[in-house]
Amino acid sequence: MSDYNFAYLDEPTKKMIRRAILKGLAVPGYQVPFASREMPMPYGWGTGGVQVTAACLTPEDTLKVIDQGADDTTNAVSIRSFFAKVAGVATTTRTGEASVIQTRHRIPETPLRSDQILVYQVPIPEPLRFLEPRETETRRMHALEEYGLMHIKLYEDIARHGAIATAYAYPALVNGRHVFDPSPIPRFDNPRLESPAIQLFGAGREQRIYALPPFTRVQSLDFDDHPFEASKADGACALCGATHTYLDEIVADDQGTRRFQCSDTDYCMERRA
Amino acid sequence: MSALAAGFANPPEESARAFRAAMQAMACPGTIQNIAGPQVPGLSAAAALLLLTLTDSTTPVLLTGNSAEARNWLTFHTGAPEPANAAEASFAVGTWGDLGPLKAYPVGTPDYPDRSATLIVEMSDISADGPCLTGPGIETEVRMSLPDADALRLNAALYPLGVDLFLTSGTRLAALPRSTRIAEDT
Structure with a gap:
């Protein structure tokens, strides 16, 4: 303490x-x-x-x-x-x-x-x-x-x-x-x-x-003809291969190579353990 | 002059545990918590614990019926003032009969629904036997004994205004926020 x-x-x-x-x-x-x-x-x-x-x-x-x-x-x-x-x-x-x-x-x-x-x-x-910027109004x-x-x-x-x-x-x-x-x-x-x-x-x-x-x-919130969609990057985690998790896009080198990685580091590590 | 009952021996840790029980009760209507609290004349252990955990000099506390015995204890430990009437109470304690009609208590305003009273209702017993409850904090439905389902149904109809209830019986603690819908059947 x-x-x-x-x-x-x-x-x-x-x-x-x-x-x-x-x-x-x-x-x-x-x-x-x-x-x-x-x-x-x-x-x-x-x-x-x-x-x-x-x-x-x-x-x-x-x-x-x-x-x-x-x-x-x-x-x-x-x-x-x-x-x-x-x-x-x-x-x-x-x-x-x-x-x-x-x-x-x-x-x-x-x-x-x-x-x-x-x-x-x-x-x-x-x-x-x-x-609406006014607190009284909102x-x-x-x-x-x-x-x-x-x-x-x-x-x-x-x-x-x-x-x-x-x-x-x-x-x-x-x-x-x-x-x-x-x-x-x-x-x-x-x-x-x-x-x-x-x-x-x-x-x-x-x-x-x-x-x-x-x-x-x-x-x-959504509309009948435009229903809500829980979107994510279309890819797989470069570390654990997950396609069902939320992915961060990371620039990997000076050539601009990009890759995806689980944003949840603990979840990704548990999958690889 | 008789000595006042004790409050918390270790306020930071004891009030933290008490709050967690109160929060769990308020977040999950129909669940019954069991919590140890101080022995205070006029109050159940659970009600005394809630008052120590939640009230201070900014929250007028109305003590009705037998709970009025605890006024000096409450003033000494929390500094909570006595409101002139129910309409000025932040908290009110007593049996359902002593608390009187719900309409006497503040239900919040449309702009500030949080400015409503919290009632601590002393019950002879709390059980999983009563009207069917649904709403936030309840996965499907749950049953709990209520002091007066009709009056509380009217309170729920005021949503997002309304009073919120803690139900206390000895060391047992449950809650009924205004968001809980109370079915007509029993």
């Missing part, structure tokens, strides 16, 4: 975040305002996710942190060692061994269980923000269930490109009521938002927390 309070945050702050999480679970997809704290890392590095994780961790937990599916990138390594230091919790890179998983922009390929919690780092929680639009603008945006995609071009942060309707932003996960991951695990979303800079209880209905 360290000289920090367990999991870094002070107890009154954790109480405030915990109340927000409970209200978030009671109204799935609704963004609950919370008094986000300054964390010892810059905004954009997962301060929202870190605060939600800090409010959820118990000493018995095993924490996994991924950044775009990888356990070994700067952001993931930093947050993992942060909690190892300030909470003294066990850490792992194996999805199956983790009880709490903090993620930046991916859902692990290994199916999650009901005893696991997935915490998302969210940059912009408001799905309508790029269509709040009112959610209150009135006024989501026509979002459908127009998707329609314009089809009009311009022949298909819905939104590839990540693909908006979805939660519990038949709130349109939400699943954070910038690839739309390949959207069908797996309906999960046995509790999913919590934390946006530090924007000061919002929202949640999906297990098995909550999450319908990716």
Whole structure:
């Protein structure tokens, strides 16, 4: 253990975040305002996710942190060692061994269980923000269930490109009521938002927390004649050969040779073990 | 003057475990958690644990019926103020009869549905026997004993507004968020 309070945050702050999480679970997809704290890392590095994780961790937990599916990138390594230091919790890179998983922009390929919690780092929680910059207006639009603008945006995609071009942060309707932003996960991951695990979303800079209880209905927005499609790169992982996983495209040499690789490093390594 | 009952011996770790049980209950309506809590006159162990874990000086807590005995304990350990009436309560504790009609409590506003009360309902028992529940957190359907299915059905109809319930009985804890749909049959 360290000289920090367990999991870094002070107890009154954790109480405030915990109340927000409970209200978030009671109204799935609704963004609950919370008094986000300054964390010892810059905004954009997962301060929202870190605060939600800090409010959820118990000493018995095993924490996994991924950044775009990888356990070994700067952001993931930093947050993992942060909690190892300030909470003294066990850490792992194996999805199956983790009880709490903090993620930046991916859902692990290994199916999650009901005893696991997935915490998302969210940059912009408001799905309508790029269509309507005023918070007062977007709040009112959610209150009135006024989501026509979002459908127009998707329609314009089809009009311009022949298909819905939104590839990540693909908006979805939660519990038949709130349109939400699943954070910038690839739309390949959207069908797996309906999960046995509790999913919590934390946006530090924007000061919002929202949640999906297990098995909550999450319908990716689409049209009858242009149904939602969970797309991925057409290829196979150069390391494990998988064709069913989400793939990163990597430039392999100075000649511009490209290859694909599983974005989920733990899943890829388990396949090769 | 009698000594106050104890709170947490190790607040960071005990409140973390208590919150996880509360979160699991709220995320999965119909599941019943078993949690050890402090012995406080007027409160079940589960209700006392919830109050220690979730309330502070910013959350007015209405203590109805027998739970009013715990006022000094609550003030000492959490600083939670007493609301002037139910409409100002963030949390309210008591038996279903003592809590009174649900319409007295804040249900949130269309812009801020989170600004609603959380009720901690002291029950004689919680069992998997009652109306059929469906909704977020429930894979297919589940049954749970409810204090008043008709009143709670009206509460669910307010969605996304409405109050959220914790049900407590001794060390047993369950929850009924407003998102849970309650079938007419019993």
